[in-house]
Amino acid sequence: MEVLAILIPVSLGLGLLGLLAFVWSLRARQYDDPDGDSARILSDDYDDAPAPRDPPSDPDYPD
Amino acid sequence: MSATEYQGAVACPGCAATPGAATTASGAARREEVVLSLPGVHCAGCISTVERGLKALPGIADARVNLTMKRARIHHDGTRTVEDLIAALEKLGYEALPLDMVALSSTETDRVGRELLMRLGVSFFAMMNIMLLSVAVWSGAADATRDLFHMISGAIALPTVIFAGQPFFKSAWASLKAGRLGMDVPISLAIILASSISVYETFNSGHHAYFDAAVMLTFFLLGGRYLDHRTRAVARSAAQELAALEVPRAMVLRDGVEEMVAVSTLSVGDLVVIRPGGRVPVDGVVTEGASEIDRSLLTGESLPVPTGPGKAVAAGEVNLTGRLTLRVTAAGKDTSLARMAELVAVAEEARNTYTSLADRAARAYSPLVHILSFTAFGVWMWITGGDLRFAINISAAVLIITCPCALGLAVPAVVTAASGKLFRAGLLIKSGTALERLATVDTVVFDKTGTLTLGRPEPLNLPGIAPESRAVAATLAAISSHPLAQALAEAEQDRTQVEEIREVPGYGIEGRWQGTPVRLGRAAWVGATGGALTATWLRIGSDAPIPFTFADRLRPGAEDLVRGLMAQGMEVHLLSGDVAPAVEDLAKRLSIPHWQAEILPEGKAAFVSGLVAEGRSVLMVGDGLNDTGALAAATVSISPASALDAARVASDIVLMGQDIAPVSDALRISRQSVKRIRENFAISFGYNIVAVPVALVGLASPLLAALAMSISSITVTLNALRLK
Missing domain, CATH: 2.70.150.10 (Calcium-transporting ATPase, cytoplasmic transduction domain A)
Structure with a gap:
C-alpha cells in the first residue's frame, strides 16, 4: 500500500496539469469560435505558415 | 445613411468616449476595426471566400471570420467605410450587417461566461479526482485507507465547493432575502449539508462521505447554468449590437x-x-x-x-x-419614435408575466424537497430515539438524491440545442421563454411592407414597353434614389444618351433626349391620370405618357411559409397600413384569406390583443414602428433584422437573413423542444420516484447518489440532443 503515497500525488498532479492547460486555453480565448476552428482545419490557407495573430481586443486577457 | 455618419458608430470601443476620433493608436499607421454580422456564412469555404475577398481589397490589414458568432472582424487603415465592405461582401455573395462596436465591447468580453467556464473546469477536475478515490472506497477500502481517502477528497472538495458553488450560494441568498424559495435554495442546502456532514464523518471515521456528490452536483448544475447563460448572452448581445442601425x-x-x-x-x-x-x-x-x-x-x-x-x-x-x-x-x-418605444416597454412588462416551464417546476419542487427532507429527519429522530447523526445523514441523503440535477439541466440543454439549430437557420432567440410561447401558436399575423415583401418595388410591365422608351426611362431613373426609379434602373440595363438630366425633388426626373424634353415621375407632373396600381410615368415630348407599373417584391420564402402555415391548420392574417389595392393584391398572391388595409398602429395592436383575449396564441411577424404595439401585444413575435430598432426590441425573435422561411422551422423546433423539456421533467421525476424511497429508508449510499445523479443528468442531456 506504500505505493499509494506516490500514486495519489502523481494522479493529482496530472489532474492539476490538465486543469492548468484548461485555464490557459480559456484565457487564450481558444473557445471563442469552436465552429470556425473545426471548419478551418479543412482549408489549406495557413498550411505553410501560421496566420498573423488577432490582436487582443479584450484588455483583460492580453495573451 | 451616408458613409460619414457611420464613422462614429463603428469606431473602436476605446474611442467610444471621444466621438469624432475613429482611430486606435497602433504605431503610426491608422488602424480601425469593423465588425460585421454575416448571417450567411456556414462552412470552411465561406470562411476562405470572405477572408480572401476582404484581404484582396486595398487598405484591409486583416479580416477574420468567427463562424460560431457568424461575424467578421476586419482591421483596415481608415480608408474603407462600412458601406464599402458591405458592398464588397455582397459581391462575394454574403449579406452583411454592421454591428455596434460600443455595444460589442460590453458583450464580447463576457466575463460572467468565462467565470462560469472556469468554475466548471475546476469542479470537473475535482470531481474526477474525488471519483477516483471514491471508487476505491466503494470497492472496499477500509479503516485507515478509507479515512485517508476521505480526507484527501475533502481537501479537494471543500475549496472547490467554496469556489465553484458561489453562483448558487449567491442566488440562493438573494432569493431567501426576497422571501422566496428558488431552485437554488435546495441546491445550496444540499451542497453545504453534504460537505459538512462528510467533514464530520471523515473525522469520526464514518463509512459514508458525500464529497463526490457535493462536487458532482456543483459540476452538473454549473453545466446547466453555463448553457443557460450562453443562450442568453447570445440573445442579449444580438439585441444590443443591432441597435446600432439607428442614426448616431x-x-x-x-x-x-x-x-x-x-x-x-x-x-x-x-x-x-x-x-x-x-x-x-x-x-x-x-x-x-x-x-x-x-x-x-x-x-x-x-x-x-x-x-x-x-x-x-x-x-x-x-x-x-x-x-x-x-x-x-x-x-x-x-420624438414620436422614442415615445412609441416606451409604449412598447409597457406592453412588454405585461408579457413578462409568462412563467416558464422551469419556473413552474421549481415552484412545485423546492417546497416538496424541503418538506421531504425535514420529515425524514423528524421521523428518523423518533424511530432511533434521538440519533442525531443518523437522522441528519438520512435527511442529507434525501436532499442530495432529490437535488434537481437533471431538472437544472432539463431546460437549458433543450433550449441550447434548439437555439443553436435556429441560429444556424438565421434566427436569433432573444427571450428565454420565446420557444415555449412559440410552441403554443395557432394564429399568425403578418405585416405587409418589409415583412412579407422586401419593401422594394419590382417593375411589372417592362416587356410590354418599347425598348427605346425603356432605355430612356432607365437612363433618367439611374440618377435618382427614389425606390421606384432605382428598381427601374436595376431591371433595365440598356442606357441611352439623355442630356441635361436633373431631378425635381418630389416630382421626378427630366432631361432632353434627341432634342425632345423627356420626363419620368408622378402621373400629374407628366400630364397623366394615375391609376390604382403603383406606377411611375414616362413622357417623351408630346407623346402619350407611358406607365411603368410596380409591385412590391416578395420576401424570399414568403410563399412557402404562408402555404406551410395554412397546411398546419393555422389561421393567417395580413394587417397593413398600406392602401387597399396593394394589400389585396398581396393577399391574393399568397392566398391569405383574412386581410385588412390602411390600419393604424393602434388598430393593429387592438386586433392582436383581441385575438389574444379570445384565448388564441398569436405570433406576430412585423418590422415597422406601426407594428411595435402589435408585436408587444402578441403572445410571441418575430421581426426581420432590417426592422426598426423599436420593432426589434419588441420582438422575441430576430430573423437575420432575408429569407423568411426559417419562421416555419422555428415553429416546428419550438414544438419539439417543449416536448423534449416535458420528457426531461418526466425523466428526472422518474429517477426521484425510484431513488427517494431508498434514501428515506436509509439505504442510500454515496455510490447510489452518484449513480442516480450522473445517469439522470446524462439521459436528460442526450434527450435534448435528439432535437432534429
Whole structure:
C-alpha cells in the first residue's frame, strides 16, 4: 500500500496539469469560435505558415 | 445613411468616449476595426471566400471570420467605410450587417461566461479526482485507507465547493432575502449539508462521505447554468449590437456652418440637414428643400410621400430624393419614435408575466424537497430515539438524491440545442421563454411592407414597353434614389444618351433626349391620370405618357411559409397600413384569406390583443414602428433584422437573413423542444420516484447518489440532443 503515497500525488498532479492547460486555453480565448476552428482545419490557407495573430481586443486577457 | 455618419458608430470601443476620433493608436499607421454580422456564412469555404475577398481589397490589414458568432472582424487603415465592405461582401455573395462596436465591447468580453467556464473546469477536475478515490472506497477500502481517502477528497472538495458553488450560494441568498424559495435554495442546502456532514464523518471515521456528490452536483448544475447563460448572452448581445442601425450622428446647421454632431446633443429649434438617403434622426418641420420621404417603417406605406417646407417629418423616416433642412420640434426621448418605444416597454412588462416551464417546476419542487427532507429527519429522530447523526445523514441523503440535477439541466440543454439549430437557420432567440410561447401558436399575423415583401418595388410591365422608351426611362431613373426609379434602373440595363438630366425633388426626373424634353415621375407632373396600381410615368415630348407599373417584391420564402402555415391548420392574417389595392393584391398572391388595409398602429395592436383575449396564441411577424404595439401585444413575435430598432426590441425573435422561411422551422423546433423539456421533467421525476424511497429508508449510499445523479443528468442531456 506504500505505493499509494506516490500514486495519489502523481494522479493529482496530472489532474492539476490538465486543469492548468484548461485555464490557459480559456484565457487564450481558444473557445471563442469552436465552429470556425473545426471548419478551418479543412482549408489549406495557413498550411505553410501560421496566420498573423488577432490582436487582443479584450484588455483583460492580453495573451 | 451616408458613409460619414457611420464613422462614429463603428469606431473602436476605446474611442467610444471621444466621438469624432475613429482611430486606435497602433504605431503610426491608422488602424480601425469593423465588425460585421454575416448571417450567411456556414462552412470552411465561406470562411476562405470572405477572408480572401476582404484581404484582396486595398487598405484591409486583416479580416477574420468567427463562424460560431457568424461575424467578421476586419482591421483596415481608415480608408474603407462600412458601406464599402458591405458592398464588397455582397459581391462575394454574403449579406452583411454592421454591428455596434460600443455595444460589442460590453458583450464580447463576457466575463460572467468565462467565470462560469472556469468554475466548471475546476469542479470537473475535482470531481474526477474525488471519483477516483471514491471508487476505491466503494470497492472496499477500509479503516485507515478509507479515512485517508476521505480526507484527501475533502481537501479537494471543500475549496472547490467554496469556489465553484458561489453562483448558487449567491442566488440562493438573494432569493431567501426576497422571501422566496428558488431552485437554488435546495441546491445550496444540499451542497453545504453534504460537505459538512462528510467533514464530520471523515473525522469520526464514518463509512459514508458525500464529497463526490457535493462536487458532482456543483459540476452538473454549473453545466446547466453555463448553457443557460450562453443562450442568453447570445440573445442579449444580438439585441444590443443591432441597435446600432439607428442614426448616431446628424448634420446640424449652426450660423450657416454644417457640423456633424451626436444626435443626443440636438435640441428643439436646431436646424438639421438631411441628405438624400439619410434617416431622419428627430421630429421636425421642413424649412427648406423638397423631397420625398419613405415612411414604410413607420406606417407601412410602401410608396414615398412628397414633402416640402412646412410639412412635418418624424424620426425614423428616410429622406429619398432631395436635401432637406428641418427645424427640430422634438429630439431624443421626446420624438414620436422614442415615445412609441416606451409604449412598447409597457406592453412588454405585461408579457413578462409568462412563467416558464422551469419556473413552474421549481415552484412545485423546492417546497416538496424541503418538506421531504425535514420529515425524514423528524421521523428518523423518533424511530432511533434521538440519533442525531443518523437522522441528519438520512435527511442529507434525501436532499442530495432529490437535488434537481437533471431538472437544472432539463431546460437549458433543450433550449441550447434548439437555439443553436435556429441560429444556424438565421434566427436569433432573444427571450428565454420565446420557444415555449412559440410552441403554443395557432394564429399568425403578418405585416405587409418589409415583412412579407422586401419593401422594394419590382417593375411589372417592362416587356410590354418599347425598348427605346425603356432605355430612356432607365437612363433618367439611374440618377435618382427614389425606390421606384432605382428598381427601374436595376431591371433595365440598356442606357441611352439623355442630356441635361436633373431631378425635381418630389416630382421626378427630366432631361432632353434627341432634342425632345423627356420626363419620368408622378402621373400629374407628366400630364397623366394615375391609376390604382403603383406606377411611375414616362413622357417623351408630346407623346402619350407611358406607365411603368410596380409591385412590391416578395420576401424570399414568403410563399412557402404562408402555404406551410395554412397546411398546419393555422389561421393567417395580413394587417397593413398600406392602401387597399396593394394589400389585396398581396393577399391574393399568397392566398391569405383574412386581410385588412390602411390600419393604424393602434388598430393593429387592438386586433392582436383581441385575438389574444379570445384565448388564441398569436405570433406576430412585423418590422415597422406601426407594428411595435402589435408585436408587444402578441403572445410571441418575430421581426426581420432590417426592422426598426423599436420593432426589434419588441420582438422575441430576430430573423437575420432575408429569407423568411426559417419562421416555419422555428415553429416546428419550438414544438419539439417543449416536448423534449416535458420528457426531461418526466425523466428526472422518474429517477426521484425510484431513488427517494431508498434514501428515506436509509439505504442510500454515496455510490447510489452518484449513480442516480450522473445517469439522470446524462439521459436528460442526450434527450435534448435528439432535437432534429
